Amino acid sequence: MITIQNLTKKYGNQLVLSLEQLDIPKGQSFGLVGNNGAGKTTLFSLMLDLIQPTTGYIINNGVQVNTSEDWKPFTSSFIDESFLIGYLTPEEYFYFIGELRNQNKADVNALLSDFKDFFHGEILGQKKYLRDLSKGNQKKAGIVGSFIGNPEVIILDEPFANLDPTTQIRLKAIIKDLAAKQGVTVLVSSHDLMHVTEVCERIVVLNKGKIVKDIKTSAETLRELENFFSRSPVSIEQE
Amino acid sequence: MGFFAVYMLVSFAGLGVALFFILRKTFPDVDPMLKVSEYMLYWVLIELFFRYFMQKLPVMDIRPLLLYPIKKSSITHYILAKSGLSGYNFLSLFMAVPFSIVLMAEGYPVLNVLAWLFAIIGMVLTINFTNFLINKSDRVLLILGSLILGFYTLEYFNVIPVTQYAGKIFYILYQNPALAFIPLILALSTYFANYKYLKNRLYLDASLKKKAKEAITSDLSWTERFGDIAPFLRLDLKLIWRNKRTKMQVFISLAMILYGLIFYSMDTYGETSTIYLFVGIFMTGIFLSNFGQFIPAWDSEYYGMMMSQNIPLRKYLESKAALISVSIVVMFLLSIPYVYFGWKALAINFSCALYNLGVNVPVILFFGSFNKKRIDLTKSAIGNMQGTSATQFLVLLPLMVVPSLLYFGLKTFISFEAAIGVLSILGITGFALRKTALDKVAEVYRKRKYGMIAGFKEQNS
16 A cells, blocks of 8 residues: 655755665554654655655555555555644534545544544533643544545554543544554554553564564564663664 | 735824814814713724624643742743733824824923823723733623713713713823823722732633533535535634634624725815726725735645645635635625726726636635645634735735736726727636646645645744
8 A cells, every 4th residue: 555665864964764664555554653753653754755756656545655645545644633623622623624525514524433442432512612622632533533534544643642541541442443444544653552462463662763573463562572672772773 | 914914004103193184174262182082982992892703811821830849829920921012902002102202292281191101001091901900701791891881872862972981081191190000090009909810810720711612513515516625615714703813804894895995085185096996996805815825834734734635736825816706706796886986986896897707816826836834723813913924915915916907007008998908808807817827836736745745734933
């Protein structure tokens, strides 16, 4: 579904991302882990054409991301609060996204009704603007917004952060279901090793912009990752 | 807004200088100082009335301070003292200081004038702190409103000459420099009243609570008739109506329809002066320039999302263009009464509206692509220069100066009719070529996309 070739991103002389080759097949739940500054958000921003690659390219379902815009109809994402429109209510926001993705109100309502549990009664019908919701509830709205319009690729940056435990568990089930049953390619980044190992079939570890591990998730994966990240930063670099 | 704020301050200062001479000319046998004193009661009430809407104590800013080892009394003093320096307080001074200087130049006793100015500062501060005390309930607004109306009615029907009585009281302030301490004492006591009130309420669930306004959703389904730009149009309408700064632009624009009166009521210009063309462009295009100059920075908070969504840039721009065009038509309709000053006034305003529609709309959208400065919609509307850069001043050149020059040239060398004819034809041509122009502008936006996204991400720029 997604192919990355010789992708690099430089700011001045600083190389922040350098990926030779990465293939993410359709329907895979893909996890991205790494410390701060490893290049996770940079990679996601490149996938969404929010920044320009220095060299190389990304192909999303046959479309080269930085030359054509045809990847937009089947790709959706939630990166941070800047993906929300603060002066809309959650409902208005969902309908707006729906309109951009050719979904009428009824379609959006049908989708939202599946997320009643996830919202926990704190999002819909509250007569509040998104800017007045708590961080956790903003996140919930943003994540569900990215599910609107049957996307084939969903990119979520740190989706578990700021969520309460109940919602974290529900979100894990939702993501697994999307990938396994509906064939959606889900890309997730996280600092929480436990969550990613539970949700993702495959985990890629980034360090200083380079791939240092590419693991097919198994029972030992969590231990392997914990060992890896508990070593000193210097030894990680020598790997 | 940036341009507008500077303009307002300059006008205030100018009025401060001119006030003395205007009063002396209009009321030759009354001391101008007495005339000013007579209206000071209204000034106090009206300023309180407006501040009620506009000025709030910025208590949210001190939330971070609570976690540090700073005494609550210091925090309270800090925020109250800081409010003393807020821009609102300087607004009146921009008028009072030049007025005082003129008084002294005209031979009024220096000591009295300076003491009077000192008293004014005391009164401004009293208004400042009184506002924080009273703006907690809507009832105060009603009381203020009825006081203003009540006094005016009593005056109008000659029941009680309110201004005369009030004038005498305020005039005493000027006559006896020692009394200048009374406003100071008032300012200090309102300060301490605030201090006592606030100090015991420095808690997150008391005075530092964020007040979430209840969301009012309105049915905007009538926008459907605009076809596929409808979703963006709805978003823009909500943007304007639900954010203070954008909402303010609407009110300013509507009020600016009176701008022309200043020039039309003076007979010094002649019927077809270039100044009237400038006025016409300004009045019919006020929303165009005030709102348009910050496109697309209004959407800067979520521009990254817009660019990763399935959004046709063309439709996005078309919606903004439609909104501005409607504003031009509305402003032109409102300007029709200027026909009172002769049919030429109407003709000028009409050709200005056409020119704005056809030429200035694409021009301002094009210049928008240079905007890279973030605008925080939640910030207040007054004196907010956020998002202002050289672009905002540069854009005034083609927007207002070019048509004025064109008009001046054509009128001088050919005729008035030719001048407004050419401007109208330019406008109509521009309108006819609108589709191509918007395509080109959309192309430029696409090219500059990465710079815009990066710029809009930078906070505090």
